[in-house]
Amino acid sequence: MVKKIDLLIIGAGPAGLSTALHLVRFNTAWAKRMLVIEKAVHPRPKLCAGGVTRIGLESLRDLGLSLPLPIPGVQVTDARLICNNKTINVRGQPMFTVYNRIELDDFISQYAQKRGVNIYQNEAVEAIEEKPDGLVVITEKDSYFAQVVVGADGSKGISLRLFTEAGCPKRVARVLEADLNVHGTEAHFSKACAEFNFSACQQHLQGYTWEFPSRIGNQPRFNRGVYDSRLVKSRPRADLPLIFNTQMEQDGVESSVDIQGHPIHLFHPKNRFSRPHLLLVGDAAGVDPLFGEGIGPSLAYGRLAAETINDSFLTQDFSFSDYKYRLMCSRLGRYLLIRWLVARLSYLFSGSVLFMNALWIVGRLAAELWPKPSLLYAIGNSYEKRDPMLEFEDYAD
Numbered sequence: 001m002v003k004k005i006d007l008l009i010i011g012a013g014p015a016g017l018s019t020a021l022h023l024v025r026f027n028t029a030w031a032k033r034m035l036v037i038e039k040a041v042h043p044r045p046k047l048c049a050g051g052v053t054r055i056g057l058e059s060l061r062d063l064g065l066s067l068p069l070p071i072p073g074v075q076v077t078d079a080r081l082i083c084n085n086k087t088i089n090v091r092g093q094p095m096f097t098v099y100n101r102i103e104l105d106d107f108i109s110q111y112a113q114k115r116g117v118n119i120y121q122n123e124a125v126e127a128i129e130e131k132p133d134g135l136v137v138i139t140e141k142d143s144y145f146a147q148v149v150v151g152a153d154g155s156k157g158i159s160l161r162l163f164t165e166a167g168c169p170k171r172v173a174r175v176l177e178a179d180l181n182v183h184g185t186e187a188h189f190s191k192a193c194a195e196f197n198f199s200a201c202q203q204h205l206q207g208y209t210w211e212f213p214s215r216i217g218n219q220p221r222f223n224r225g226v227y228d229s230r231l232v233k234s235r236p237r238a239d240l241p242l243i244f245n246t247q248m249e250q251d252g253v254e255s256s257v258d259i260q261g262h263p264i265h266l267f268h269p270k271n272r273f274s275r276p277h278l279l280l281v282g283d284a285a286g287v288d289p290l291f292g293e294g295i296g297p298s299l300a301y302g303r304l305a306a307e308t309i310n311d312s313f314l315t316q317d318f319s320f321s322d323y324k325y326r327l328m329c330s331r332l333g334r335y336l337l338i339r340w341l342v343a344r345l346s347y348l349f350s351g352s353v354l355f356m357n358a359l360w361i362v363g364r365l366a367a368e369l370w371p372k373p374s375l376l377y378a379i380g381n382s383y384e385k386r387d388p389m390l391e392f393e394d395y396a397d
């Protein structure tokens, strides 16, 4: 028998959980009107460096969580953008916080469940069928009829496939990463410094290699990786494993580590973000093409989707024809549009040493003149271990 529900969210990552949590924040009655379906079980594996920037940290705070979160994290105060031995230092309090993604998503999912959100885990969605007045979502265990479905199932999810099968182009970045053991006394680690190295742009990379200090449990680690936006298709394809290993060698790091890869679906102003009864959020909708930043934008998509869904039930208009307009007019839309523009221009010419040198001179000046952002929270590099359950109880409606 097909079960009926007002709203079904596919995927319990940052985008899906943020959508659910924002709805419950608008009105606690939403907890009974919606269902989140997740194919894995939290804490589930997730390939990601875990850097959460201001847009993500502010979204977490909007959800009622106090910062820093009561899970291990490293607060990065110095981000170094490097190209051909030139460095732009961007400082912030913090610039971003690095969380272990498995722990972060588990924490947010526990928080959502505590707020009454029903998450059916270990249940993969296998098909979505369009009907005149809603969508039928078929999982390996059940069938659901929902008036509204949110596709929060990431870059390789079934929701995005509905759009690509209908002829919408899918623009994805290629990403490789590895986690390395460290002692925690290394200079970068103790100075809470993260590096983004764009030198391999001369080897056709349309992105950068990175090194972030991170923690898994209480163990200090370095997360390293390579990001290739592949925005400019006319340029030759970069050899990512070669670039990754060369960078490791140059930095004197042992290269026999387990390297894994995953695509990131990128924002493009021509992307489609909705169809009747269906909204996309997070990676499924498209995230930052410049750095491949997706956690913060995914959390921010959640608010936008929640507002749109709330209004759709008030007006009984489920066409979602204004979702793209709402996105473009929002802070998130401007954020993604600027990142797309800068990425498009800079990765078009990033193969030229002359262009990159000029960009770094302008970048250094801009970093010096840029007004310092306000403090998000008092920082220190040891996280304050608080009981997550107390955190939930602290939550004020």
Ligand SMILES: Cc1cc2nc3c(=O)[nH]c(=O)nc-3n(C[C@H](O)[C@H](O)[C@H](O)COP(=O)(O)OP(=O)(O)OC[C@H]3O[C@@H](n4cnc5c(N)ncnc54)[C@H](O)[C@@H]3O)c2cc1C
Binding pocket: 010, 011, 012, 013, 014, 015, 016, 037, 038, 039, 040, 044, 046, 047, 048, 049, 050, 051, 052, 053, 123, 124, 125, 126, 152, 153, 154, 155, 156, 157, 158, 175, 176, 177, 225, 261, 262, 263, 264, 281, 282, 283, 284, 287, 292, 293, 294, 295, 296, 298
């Ligand atoms: C190597 C790498 C490093 C990265 N580093 C960073 C970083 O440092 N900072 C940053 O901001 N971003 C980073 N990103 C991007 C970031 O990980 C994503 O943008 C972010 O995870 C998107 O969140 P989401 O909720 O949209 O999707 P996801 O986090 O992918 O969540 C989707 C959820 O849907 C579930 N799902 C999928 N299919 C189904 C199905 N059929 N049925 C039910 N459930 C399903 C999945 O199990 C998953 O839990 C990185 C990405 C990669 C690949």
